[in-house]
Amino acid sequence: MQNKRKNRGKKAVSKKAVKKLAVKKGKEHSFFELYLHGLAGVIGLGILVIPLFVALVYGGIFSIYLVIGAGFLALMIGMLIYDISITHNHDPYNFLKKTVKKEYSFIFAFLLLISFIITITAAGIASIGELSLFFGLSSFTAIAVIDIVFVIMWILIFYNRIRRTLNFAGALKIFFVVLLIILGVIALFSNKVAAPGGAQISYVLPVSAPLFLFGLLILLWMYGGFEGASIVYKGEKRTDVAKALLAIIITAIILFGLIQTFVFTSENSAAVGKLIYPILLSVPTANIFTANIISAPFGIGVQDVIVALSIVVILLTAFALINTSNRTLDDMSRDGLMPSFLQRDENLKLLITAAVPIVLITIFAPIIVSSGVFSYLSLIIISALSFAAAFAFFAFGYGYVYAKKRNYARALFGFFVFALLLALILFSPMPFLIGLIIILIVAVIGYALIK
Numbered sequence: 001m002q003n004k005r006k007n008r009g010k011k012a013v014s015k016k017a018v019k020k021l022a023v024k025k026g027k028e029h030s031f032f033e034l035y036l037h038g039l040a041g042v043i044g045l046g047i048l049v050i051p052l053f054v055a056l057v058y059g060g061i062f063s064i065y066l067v068i069g070a071g072f073l074a075l076m077i078g079m080l081i082y083d084i085s086i087t088h089n090h091d092p093y094n095f096l097k098k099t100v101k102k103e104y105s106f107i108f109a110f111l112l113l114i115s116f117i118i119t120i121t122a123a124g125i126a127s128i129g130e131l132s133l134f135f136g137l138s139s140f141t142a143i144a145v146i147d148i149v150f151v152i153m154w155i156l157i158f159y160n161r162i163r164r165t166l167n168f169a170g171a172l173k174i175f176f177v178v179l180l181i182i183l184g185v186i187a188l189f190s191n192k193v194a195a196p197g198g199a200q201i202s203y204v205l206p207v208s209a210p211l212f213l214f215g216l217l218i219l220l221w222m223y224g225g226f227e228g229a230s231i232v233y234k235g236e237k238r239t240d241v242a243k244a245l246l247a248i249i250i251t252a253i254i255l256f257g258l259i260q261t262f263v264f265t266s267e268n269s270a271a272v273g274k275l276i277y278p279i280l281l282s283v284p285t286a287n288i289f290t291a292n293i294i295s296a297p298f299g300i301g302v303q304d305v306i307v308a309l310s311i312v313v314i315l316l317t318a319f320a321l322i323n324t325s326n327r328t329l330d331d332m333s334r335d336g337l338m339p340s341f342l343q344r345d346e347n348l349k350l351l352i353t354a355a356v357p358i359v360l361i362t363i364f365a366p367i368i369v370s371s372g373v374f375s376y377l378s379l380i381i382i383s384a385l386s387f388a389a390a391f392a393f394f395a396f397g398y399g400y401v402y403a404k405k406r407n408y409a410r411a412l413f414g415f416f417v418f419a420l421l422l423a424l425i426l427f428s429p430m431p432f433l434i435g436l437i438i439i440l441i442v443a444v445i446g447y448a449l450i451k
Contacts, residue, residue: 036170041225044317
């Protein structure tokens with residue numbers, strides 16, 4: 001009788017185990033979904049930063065080598081993540097935690113979290129600027145609309161409606177980029193004349209090396225979306241995640257190469273050329289894609305659709321980053337690197353990843369929108385610095401681990417990526433370097449208080 005009971009108990013346990021395994025399998029995402037989500041993150045960040053960089057940092061003179069250089073630097077970081085995904089079955093945070101120290105992994109995750117929160121805030125402010133500029137909404141109304149959208153994002157994440165929303169976001173963003181390329185091709189071949197002030201698109205390497213490196217830092221930031229694919233989901237096959245990372249970056253390089261060729265060169269079309277400089281003086285957002293094609297001969301309806309779609313794409317990028325930063329915060333709180341109360345409830349984490357950006361958007365949007373694009377660029381640069389610094393810590397940790405294992409080929413690769421990222425950071429303007437140092441000091445103090 002006892003044996004029968006034991007056998008029944010074993011069968012019951014095995015059935016439960018099978019059910020748990022089935023549930024776990026059900027949560028796994030396909031390679032295509034991982035690819036779609038990661039590419040969506042990259043596209044969203046790219047739309048925020050590339051046009052602003054072109055218009056302000058280079059004043060219309062842009063080098064294709066920057067896009068290629070940033071793409072390959074992102075590919076190197078992707079290869080580091082690929083390697084730890086295959087060999088250690090970890091994302092960067094857990095790799096550093098288990099091979100270096102928890103304190104070290106905390107600094108990496110803290111910098112990444114700061115970068116995400118600043119970017120989410122910048123996305124909200126960009127959307128407010130576009131609603132005000134292109135649709136004539138008052139500052140108060142635009143802020144209210146965006147705050148409501150962010151609350152809806154909060155609800156979707158809290159009730160676990162993330163997966164479908166991210167898949168929808170990926171499809172929409174890819175459609176938007178394809179639409180921009182098509183419109184850029186049309187604008188390129190419509191009544192071409194030189195733009196005012198002799199502005200031309202240049203494919204010649206810039207003379208100033210520091211300026212080139214600083215531009216590379218900002219452009220690297222646009223590839224930040226690939227990190228989302230590596231940590232946003234739990235229980236994935238890391239080989240699928242790693243393969244998706246490489247496919248995402250290669251696709252992004254091709255897509256942004258096409259945008260560089262067809263959309264930016266449309267600045268030289270007759271109608272766009274007359275409008276580009278007045279718009280740059282007043283546009284309070286980073287989305288200058290619309291400025292490049294806004295007055296080409298497409299009709300008023302196309303202009304409205306593009307602007308509206310760009311706002312949706314920017315907000316969907318914010319949604320993806322809220323979700324990713326929430327996962328990062330979850331890892332940190334479980335390890336005791338954030339206040340323990342954050343472990344109790346998923347919604348408490350959203351107080352930081354969703355509520356903090358809402359408050360920052362509400363407070364700072366009127367100031368930044370009224371002061372123009374340069375204040376907005378400051379947000380982008382601080383976010384880019386935090387992102388690059390996080391992966392500099394990761395690359396150094398990777399090199400350190402493999403140096404101890406006497407695997408010198410991998411160690412040298414890690415230190416090489418670290419040196420490149422450090423060079424980009426050091427060539428940043430001094431006020432932003434001071435800002436990054438302050439963020440690091442806050443991280444150290446925060447850790448000391450929590451510990």
